[in-house]
Amino acid sequence: MSATTNIIVSILFEGLAYAMFLFIVSVGLSVTMGLMGFVNLAHGAFAMAGGYLVLTAMRSYDVPFFAALALTFVIVGAASVVFERVFYARLYKATELDQVLLTIGLAFMAIATYTYLYGPRPQTIVLPDYLTGQVDILSRDFPAYRVFVIAVGAALIAVLWYAFDRTNVGAKIRAAVDNRRMAQSIGINVDRLFTLTFAVGSGLAALGGGLAIDLFGLTPSFAVLYLVFFLLVVAVGGLGSLKGTLLAAILLGVSDTAGKYVYAGAGGFIIYAVAMLVLLIKPAGLYGRD
Amino acid sequence: MAATDTTITAATAAAPGARARAAAYLGRRHRFKPWELLPWLLALAAFFVFPDRMVFGSQVLLMVLFALSLDLILGFAGIVSLGHAAFFGIGAYTAALVTLRGGWEEPISGLLIAAAVAAFAGAASGWVLLRYRGLTLLVLTLATTIMLQELGNLLRDITGGYDGLPGLVYTPLLGVFDYDLYGHVNYLYALAVLFVLFMAVRVIVYSPFGQTLAGIRENVARMHAIGSPVHLRLLVVYTISAAIAGVAGALFTQTNQYVTLGVFDFDNSAGVMVMLILGGAGRLYGAFVGAVIYMVLQDTLSKISPQYWQFAVGLMLVLTVLFARRGLLGLLEDTGRLFTRERKP
Numbered sequence: 001m002s003a004t005t006n007i008i009v010s011i012l013f014e015g016l017a018y019a020m021f022l023f024i025v026s027v028g029l030s031v032t033m034g035l036m037g038f039v040n041l042a043h044g045a046f047a048m049a050g051g052y053l054v055l056t057a058m059r060s061y062d063v064p065f066f067a068a069l070a071l072t073f074v075i076v077g078a079a080s081v082v083f084e085r086v087f088y089a090r091l092y093k094a095t096e097l098d099q100v101l102l103t104i105g106l107a108f109m110a111i112a113t114y115t116y117l118y119g120p121r122p123q124t125i126v127l128p129d130y131l132t133g134q135v136d137i138l139s140r141d142f143p144a145y146r147v148f149v150i151a152v153g154a155a156l157i158a159v160l161w162y163a164f165d166r167t168n169v170g171a172k173i174r175a176a177v178d179n180r181r182m183a184q185s186i187g188i189n190v191d192r193l194f195t196l197t198f199a200v201g202s203g204l205a206a207l208g209g210g211l212a213i214d215l216f217g218l219t220p221s222f223a224v225l226y227l228v229f230f231l232l233v234v235a236v237g238g239l240g241s242l243k244g245t246l247l248a249a250i251l252l253g254v255s256d257t258a259g260k261y262v263y264a265g266a267g268g269f270i271i272y273a274v275a276m277l278v279l280l281i282k283p284a285g286l287y288g289r290d
Numbered sequence: 291m292a293a294t295d296t297t298i299t300a301a302t303a304a305a306p307g308a309r310a311r312a313a314a315y316l317g318r319r320h321r322f323k324p325w326e327l328l329p330w331l332l333a334l335a336a337f338f339v340f341p342d343r344m345v346f347g348s349q350v351l352l353m354v355l356f357a358l359s360l361d362l363i364l365g366f367a368g369i370v371s372l373g374h375a376a377f378f379g380i381g382a383y384t385a386a387l388v389t390l391r392g393g394w395e396e397p398i399s400g401l402l403i404a405a406a407v408a409a410f411a412g413a414a415s416g417w418v419l420l421r422y423r424g425l426t427l428l429v430l431t432l433a434t435t436i437m438l439q440e441l442g443n444l445l446r447d448i449t450g451g452y453d454g455l456p457g458l459v460y461t462p463l464l465g466v467f468d469y470d471l472y473g474h475v476n477y478l479y480a481l482a483v484l485f486v487l488f489m490a491v492r493v494i495v496y497s498p499f500g501q502t503l504a505g506i507r508e509n510v511a512r513m514h515a516i517g518s519p520v521h522l523r524l525l526v527v528y529t530i531s532a533a534i535a536g537v538a539g540a541l542f543t544q545t546n547q548y549v550t551l552g553v554f555d556f557d558n559s560a561g562v563m564v565m566l567i568l569g570g571a572g573r574l575y576g577a578f579v580g581a582v583i584y585m586v587l588q589d590t591l592s593k594i595s596p597q598y599w600q601f602a603v604g605l606m607l608v609l610t611v612l613f614a615r616r617g618l619l620g621l622l623e624d625t626g627r628l629f630t631r632e633r634k635p
Contacts (some may be wrong), residue, residue: 016324033425091611097364101563101564104560104604105606108600109608110602115597115600231370232433273432275429
């Protein structure tokens with residue numbers, strides 16, 4: 001393989017792994033925003049909480065990695081319902097500013113609490129042997145963990161696509177995203193749908209947080225640091241669109257990775273530049289509705 | 291809303307009576323009330339009561355100014371931006387660079403240059419960004435600020451990167467007052483700048499222009515319908531706000547004699563918003579109350595532990611949104627109303 005193809009393959013592979021992480025965390029945010037127009041800046045905090053839950057389960061209770069991921073999805077998903085009922089439900093009809101302020105407040109409190117509990121330094125976990133090292137695909141070595149992340153992402157895309165496109169609940173969600181008042185008037189309980197998608201979305205964010213530990217290292221500031229990227233993905237993809245979120249995650253994940261490969265100094269720029277370009281041309285995102 | 295109705299009346303006034311009534315209403319609101327002296331008296335009193343805390347005091351004053359600039363766009367025009375620190379940072383770096391790379395050490399003209407550069411940045415970015423609303427606007431303002439920070443890091447030969455630019459020197463204020471170790475001159479300097487700009491902002495918000503902003507905030511469709519040039523009005527106020535934020539940033543650089551890329555942090559954008567919301571947005575003096583409480587709490591709690599402080603900020607935000615949507619001044623107003631006889635319905 002020539003050097004150039006080698007680099008391109010690396011960029012696509014790394015970018016895809018990053019994109020899967022972005023997709024897993026952002027998809028819930030996109031659907032809940034599409035349903036209720038609720039600007040949730042505490043979404044990153046759920047991802048961060050998920051990461052620490054995986055960490056604690058593995059370190060203190062010797063839970064295997066896969067079980068810890070499943071556990072964190074369930075626990076954070078369930079816990080998020082409490083937050084949704086206590087805080088979010090009061091502000092459905094409030095202004096966007098109030099929603100922004102409330103959720104920034106929650107995110108700050110979460111960061112402070114986790115810093116108090118776990119300290120500010122990055123944490124790591126010990127992965128099972130088969131997820132470390134390299135995997136040989138088509139006579140080329142790929143890091144096993146990233147292959148795993150891509151596989152998890154692909155599986156989730158399949159499940160979510162089925163749930164969204166082929167089930168009754170999915171049809172109701174799509175209807176409510178399209179036109180909430182019409183959906184309500186034909187008897188769809190949008191509030192309950194919101195609670196459901198909020199729980200699943202937060203659970204997925206937590207799962208993404210667990211997956212991210214070995215990709216980026218886990219610190220409490222994760223909640224705000226990566227929030228920007230989740231918001232970019234949601235805005236670029238278009239609110240409430242599964243296809244849009246996936247496309248945006250791949251676009252941003254791959255271009256960010258490419259930027260960092262090609263020009264390390266200005267690599268951080270690319271993701272913002274691409275996102276801004278898309279939003280300036282299509283303010284409602286790739287698959288959003290104006 | 292009374293404000294909107296007045297705007298409509300003023301704009302569509304066919305009868306001279308309505309026009310005169312609107313003018314009288316605006317004039318009445320613009321008149322100084324006795325209690326408006328209070329913050330300035332307190333600021334002067336602080337100068338004599340806490341002479342050894344004036345370095346901190348000047349930081350509080352410049353944050354008041356920064357919060358005031360945000361009040362113009364958020365409180366009066368209803369533009370929700372997550373990147374107001376961009377203009378603070380541009381002002382801060384302009385003030386640093388004209389001194390360090392340009393050899394221009396006179397502070398007051400430094401402020402003016404910073405204001406001009408920040409205003410230009412505000413006009414240029416506003417011309418594009420103010421066409422968007424909601425999540426798109428939030429993301430775009432946030433991304434712009436981070437890109438500026440990345441740009442600063444990229445040009446680290448000029449900006450010093452994340453290490454910043456320390457040891458900046460300025461000539462004595464007005465050629466007479468040299469800076470002392472205790473920040474006394476800086477405090478009065480910041481207070482004077484704040485006073486001048488506050489008066490300007492006060493004139494703006496009580497002017498007919500200010501009323502159109504309130505109209506845009508309350509009902510943008512209606513403003514479009516009566517033919518108000520919405521985008522232009524927003525652009526003008528955004529530019530003014532950027533210039534004032536730039537002055538606040540330049541004051542930050544001049545009083546601290548250093549600047550780092552931290553001025554572009556999300557925490558800076560969020561912090562100024564917290565101050566304003568805490569005090570009460572859209573009411574001029576909210577910036578004073580909020581910034582003072584925020585800065586004093588930060589100073590006290592950060593000494594114990596930074597986590598306590600961060601938790602407190604979060605808690606303040608949540609409590610304000612849930613229980614005091616109009617900020618502490620709004621709360622004060624409501625409490626005051628309980629004790630007055632003629633209660634308004």
